[in-house]
Amino acid sequence: MENDLLSAPTESFVTVWTKGFRVSEDSDEFQRVVPPKDDFLLSLESELQKSKVWPSVLEPLYGLAEHELSTQRCMLVRSDEIGVFAVSRSEDKHSRPNLVVVLVAARIDWRDQDLGNLVARLSNLAGRLSKHFSATFRRNPTEVQAQLRAANFLSDRKYNISEEPPSAIIDWGAIINTVRKWRGIQGVSTLKLATLGANIVLGTRGEAERLASRIDGYIDMRTLQIVPLNPSLTPWAKPDEIPVGGHTSSLQETPPSLPVTSKSEDQLASIEQSLKEISGSVSRIADVFLGISEGLLKIFSGGTRRDR
Amino acid sequence: MDAQSFLQTVLPAGEWSNINVVSADGLMSGRDWAILATADWQRRGEVAAFIKFIRAAGPTAGKDTHIVTNAERLRQIEARLQKVRQSRNIPVVPILEIRMILDKGLLLAMERVQIVQTLIDSGKAGRDLATKLLIQLNPDKIQSPQIWHHFDVCARNIGITRDGRPVFIDIESIYFETDGNIAVTVPVFKPWRLPQALKNEVLGGTRAEGIIIQMSAQLANQKLKSEIILAAAECCLGAIPHPIDPLDWLASFSGNKQALTFLEALSLLSKGKEVDLDGLAAMIQAIVPSADPIRAPSHPVDPSPPNPTSDAAPISSTPSPAASDWEALHETLTGQARALRRAELTKDEITKYREQLEQITAQFPEALPVWNELLLVAISYELDRDRAFLVVNRALDIHGDDKGLKQWKQILSTWKAT
Numbered sequence: 001m002e003n004d005l006l007s008a009p010t011e012s013f014v015t016v017w018t019k020g021f022r023v024s025e026d027s028d029e030f031q032r033v034v035p036p037k038d039d040f041l042l043s044l045e046s047e048l049q050k051s052k053v054w055p056s057v058l059e060p061l062y063g064l065a066e067h068e069l070s071t072q073r074c075m076l077v078r079s080d081e082i083g084v085f086a087v088s089r090s091e092d093k094h095s096r097p098n099l100v101v102v103l104v105a106a107r108i109d110w111r112d113q114d115l116g117n118l119v120a121r122l123s124n125l126a127g128r129l130s131k132h133f134s135a136t137f138r139r140n141p142t143e144v145q146a147q148l149r150a151a152n153f154l155s156d157r158k159y160n161i162s163e164e165p166p167s168a169i170i171d172w173g174a175i176i177n178t179v180r181k182w183r184g185i186q187g188v189s190t191l192k193l194a195t196l197g198a199n200i201v202l203g204t205r206g207e208a209e210r211l212a213s214r215i216d217g218y219i220d221m222r223t224l225q226i227v228p229l230n231p232s233l234t235p236w237a238k239p240d241e242i243p244v245g246g247h248t249s250s251l252q253e254t255p256p257s258l259p260v261t262s263k264s265e266d267q268l269a270s271i272e273q274s275l276k277e278i279s280g281s282v283s284r285i286a287d288v289f290l291g292i293s294e295g296l297l298k299i300f301s302g303g304t305r306r307d308r
Numbered sequence: 309m310d311a312q313s314f315l316q317t318v319l320p321a322g323e324w325s326n327i328n329v330v331s332a333d334g335l336m337s338g339r340d341w342a343i344l345a346t347a348d349w350q351r352r353g354e355v356a357a358f359i360k361f362i363r364a365a366g367p368t369a370g371k372d373t374h375i376v377t378n379a380e381r382l383r384q385i386e387a388r389l390q391k392v393r394q395s396r397n398i399p400v401v402p403i404l405e406i407r408m409i410l411d412k413g414l415l416l417a418m419e420r421v422q423i424v425q426t427l428i429d430s431g432k433a434g435r436d437l438a439t440k441l442l443i444q445l446n447p448d449k450i451q452s453p454q455i456w457h458h459f460d461v462c463a464r465n466i467g468i469t470r471d472g473r474p475v476f477i478d479i480e481s482i483y484f485e486t487d488g489n490i491a492v493t494v495p496v497f498k499p500w501r502l503p504q505a506l507k508n509e510v511l512g513g514t515r516a517e518g519i520i521i522q523m524s525a526q527l528a529n530q531k532l533k534s535e536i537i538l539a540a541a542e543c544c545l546g547a548i549p550h551p552i553d554p555l556d557w558l559a560s561f562s563g564n565k566q567a568l569t570f571l572e573a574l575s576l577l578s579k580g581k582e583v584d585l586d587g588l589a590a591m592i593q594a595i596v597p598s599a600d601p602i603r604a605p606s607h608p609v610d611p612s613p614p615n616p617t618s619d620a621a622p623i624s625s626t627p628s629p630a631a632s633d634w635e636a637l638h639e640t641l642t643g644q645a646r647a648l649r650r651a652e653l654t655k656d657e658i659t660k661y662r663e664q665l666e667q668i669t670a671q672f673p674e675a676l677p678v679w680n681e682l683l684l685v686a687i688s689y690e691l692d693r694d695r696a697f698l699v700v701n702r703a704l705d706i707h708g709d710d711k712g713l714k715q716w717k718q719i720l721s722t723w724k725a726t
Contacts, residue, residue, distance in 0.1 A: 034322070128350075128353070129322075129350075132322075132325065132350050133322060135325070136321050136322065136325065141321075143316060143317055143321065144321050146317075147320065147321055147322075152320055153320055153321055153322040154320050154322040154323060155320050155323060155351075155405075155407075159351065163352050164352075164353075165353075
């Protein structure tokens with residue numbers, strides 16, 4: 001039943017947004033079309049319902065080439081839920097560009113060894129459905145409008161995720177492994193979907209720094225490790241208690257939510273991180289001065305020799 | 309609203325795409341009871357699907373329509389098919405969805421498969437496929453908690469999946485045993501595909517009211533094996549022409565070891581003996597090294613309309629140079645007979661075909677095969693009990709000794725009129 005949100009691990013929930021259909025709102029504006037009502041939403045879905053992110057999310061997407069749009073993904077993580085977004089292009093009834101956003105979310109347990117594989121399947125399903133729905137929504141057919149309003153567009157918005165092949169576009173296994181090591185992660189995203197609420201981007205330092213106000217770190221695509229940009233992210237203080245592979249030495253600090261350290265340890269970790277960064281900055285400044293000194297020395301030495 | 313628009317309205321647009329109606333008529337009837345269509349199913353990737361949507365009888369539906377497609381019956385069919393789906397060992401076509409859609413009707417959706425009849429007709433069947441059918445459809449090897457029976461096994465109702473497995477289609481013809489018997493509503497199987505003795509036993513099993521045939525589980529097993537053997541034989545030898553008894557057909561391949569092997573097996577079954585299909589498959593594999601199908605000797609009657617065979621009917625009526633006028637006339641309807649069995653005729657075309665047959669019997673009352681064809685049309689395609697009664701009584705006035713006609717009259721007598 002829809003109200004049984006304590007779903008089995010292999011169940012995922014599909015949510016769809018687009019414009020041109022009057023379903024959850026009494027207008028043609030961009031809105032949620034699956035499910036039509038606010039009942040029985042996962043907490044991730046409820047958060048999005050209340051947020052005002054959509055204009056800032058959608059605007060930069062209209063100009064993307066088809067291939068770039070189809071590879072955009074955003075994964076949001078919570079203590080017991082994970083969801084992946086995908087976007088496709090469509091057309092409204094006035095032949096204007098339209099976007100179809102699909103979220104596929106599932107209840108999870110961070111101790112699950114196969115979490116990366118699950119996320120890869122969520123990603124594949126989100127991408128596949130967004131592409132299919134973009135064709136179905138094209139020009140906002142009236143029979144589709146009727147089905148959306150009557151909640152008949154899908155026979156069931158729960159999908160058995162174990163039947164979905166995992167996506168190979170992004171190495172979700174490696175990403176989940178690195179996410180496990182850090183505290184403060186809200187989500188991981190490709191660049192163009194980061195405004196959905198992710199605070200880690202898949203990209204370079206430069207790209208991440210351009211999004212500085214929203215982003216706390218980036219994933220180095222060579223090492224597939226999170227590199228923090230500010231103290232918002234902290235590694236778990238006791239690595240051997242992190243439930244990597246489902247094993248932990250301390251049951252008290254074990255999920256279902258992410259492990260929690262004491263406040264004083266938080267503060268120490270934060271100070272340590274700050275000191276590291278200052279140390280790094282000082283080193284870099286020293287390097288610069290050394291370089292300038294050597295350069296000046298060469299100039300004066302070289303000039304004296306010429307005069308001879 | 310046309311069938312295409314109707315389907316697009318009732319099927320969830322988020323799960324179904326590329327819907328194309330194949331035929332708006334039922335497989336075994338000229339009525340508009342079922343819509344057949346191909347489509348792509350998007351719930352689990354893009355699966356090529358075949359849809360049969362049985363429309364629920366509306367408040368203004370006629371008597372026969374109400375019998376076959378009232379909501380209660382559709383729910384019973386749904387329950388039975390869900391049971392088939394859950395019986396994972398029965399080799400049926402992969403079922404995608406079975407559910408009632410509001411008050412509109414029953415949706416049956418299954419993976420699209422390659423029909424064995426098509427392979428036979430195009431000469432692409434062959435020995436390897438024959439042995440595959442014998443081994444993988446062998447009912448003795450299929451573990452099921454409940455005895456089951458597919459009532460209409462023929463090459464047209466066997467498909468090959470994408471991964472090469474033979475499976476039964478026409479899943480509504482699958483029934484389960486209760487109290488040692490298999491009870492089947494609407495005898496739509498093809499009696500001419502059984503050896504005479506076995507056919508008589510099956511047709512003689514009417515014991516209940518309504519259009520029901522009761523068979524013992526053992527008889528059902530014999531019938532099923534017989535039909536699988538015949539389908540396998542057709543893979544090797546080509547489609548059986550009509551109106552030939554399968555044993556006579558196989559016997560006509562003089563000197564052909566494969567035909568002889570199939571003939572021996574079918575003969576044993578018709579006498580109530582046990583036949584091991586795995587052993588038969590091994591023998592067929594061993595006989596001919598080539599996997600190519602052997603072309604059947606060209607039968608003069610190729611393939612004329614089928615009819616329930618009887619002792620009085622000529623076994624392989626050859627239109628000799630001195631062929632009678634009615635046979636020549638009957639042959640002109642061969643194309644329509646084929647189209648009827650492929651469910652390609654509309655309701656009006658079936659009526660026209662029936663009228664042409666009636667013209668022949670009016671001119672040539674001695675044309676027993678044509679009477680049998682008329683009976684077939686009335687029973688299996690028009691589902692018209694009154695007309696069927698009329699036909700069988702008129703036919704018996706002329707062919708009073710024909711056992712087949714007498715059996716059909718007995719069956720029709722128990723066809724409950726409502």
